[in-house]
Amino acid sequence: MGTSQSSKGPGSGVPMVPSWADAPPLEAADGDDPSTAEGNDRDGDEDDQQAPSPIAPERRWLGVRRSLGNYGKTGDRGAMQRGVGRYVRDGYGGTRTAARRMAGTASTAGALGNALDILAGARTPDSRSAIDPALLGGRSADDIMDAVVEAVRPVDGTQDAEASREAIKDALTEMLTRFPDADLVGLSPEQREFAIERFVAHDVFRRFDLDVGQSIRENAPNATAGLARLRQARDYIKETVSAAFRSLREAGKNIISGRISAVVREALKETFEVFQGYAE
Template identity: 50%
Template sequence: MGTSQSSDGPGPGVPMVPPWTPAAPQDPVPPPPPPPGELQDAPPGIPPADGLPPAGPAVPPGLQPPPIAPDKRFGGTRSSLGNFARSGDNRDLRRGLGHYVRSGYGGSNTATRRFGGTAQTAGSLGHALYSTATGAADSPIDTAALTGRSTEEIATAIIEAVRPVDGTQDAEAERAAIHDAMSELLTEYPEADLLHLSDAEREFVIKRFTAIDVARRFELDVGKHLLEKAATATVAMARLKQMRSYIAETVAASFRKLKDQGRTLTAGRIARVVQDALRDTFEVFEGYEE
């Protein structure tokens, strides 16, 4: 899939949320009735009967135009990443992530809107994997045509069905993130069948895709500076690995927090849960002290 760390990232004077970004991610199918005892998402404005707090607010549907990026929007991020490249200190990385959300994207709300495509693609990916595994008639994957094909061919077919090429950098990054998430799945679950994934395996793919895509966007926006400031290529690769791991840990913690609130990655509501996990992640980043 290649890498894109050589990008200079978006500059000033452009919308912080590109016009092709989905305004409000929607899942491909309506949520099915939950099993007995499983919590449902409460309708907007109605507290859940069990007393848990309602789901996080939905990302604004784009009625207000996104803010325009100012000059030196990533200046603070790059400064902190330069320090991180030299020191390897997670405190410098945290400062960089804080600047990235606060200044680079104007806060967690806009950052969440910017990653609307991540949530939308996660929903499409979850639907494709679920409908294929259950033999649903609306599955976008032709299981019969893929029978006997290699794992790589099956993975490619899934990527093409879920996130076709559309000429945007987002599509390239998301396709690569899906590929990497499925590769990690096969490392974690060597016997996994991509056409018949279990609930746990599908959940693993969705969570890893989300974390990988956040890290890829961060790298595309500001990763070049980190690479340039590291003492050697070996150090640069080590810092990238450290950064990706840190972001992954934060995203995973956000998913765990939502799960504790009854917000699970059930088929039919994956996009909305991923959106809330992204919002929580960016609120964590935004809260890091300068």
């Protein structure tokens, strides 16, 4: 659970969205067709990406640490929700900047969807694809998951890449637990969609843990309680992400080939809006 690199969060006086994390929202990691995306949503994303990142103010994490420290001590769910809300509002300056900070999550989700489509035979690999179903057939689940991780999120020396690699493996493992008869080289649309949703949830949690998870660990009465409270925070994030995707599905915005990144960006915004609602 979590990582030894968890800290007290990025400092003040620096861009809230690092240049290397400010990926263009229109990159076609999943073969997005711009003509099929929501015009207003994409235009808004383009405006966000072109604007300079806000500079982090002094004491940006003070309220976050106070709430999460209280949660670490007591296990109070309300304190945890306030901490997560302040994480979005104060730590990242609100929903739009928080979603912009997680632009890489949307891009990686698109690449994951592309890889799983290729494995399932739902998409023909092109010359750039690092996934070859013919070579992976008959391999163990661990071997196939490792191949997907390497293809979707290669190591690049950043914490984001390492967190996303772990999130992909977590998501695929959870999908196999949910669907014990699933075949990684022949996943159904439902199974592929579940894996993508769970990747988004795990990736958001890992970013949260890297930034401020230490506040929970340091204030918990013991290591066991600290891990339990981190799991509770992770489950809350997963529940909220799942609810965002469910809301989008009800509005007719499904995770389908060619629209994965766009739908994930919307789900992240909805998720962060819910979180921020608990900031007061």
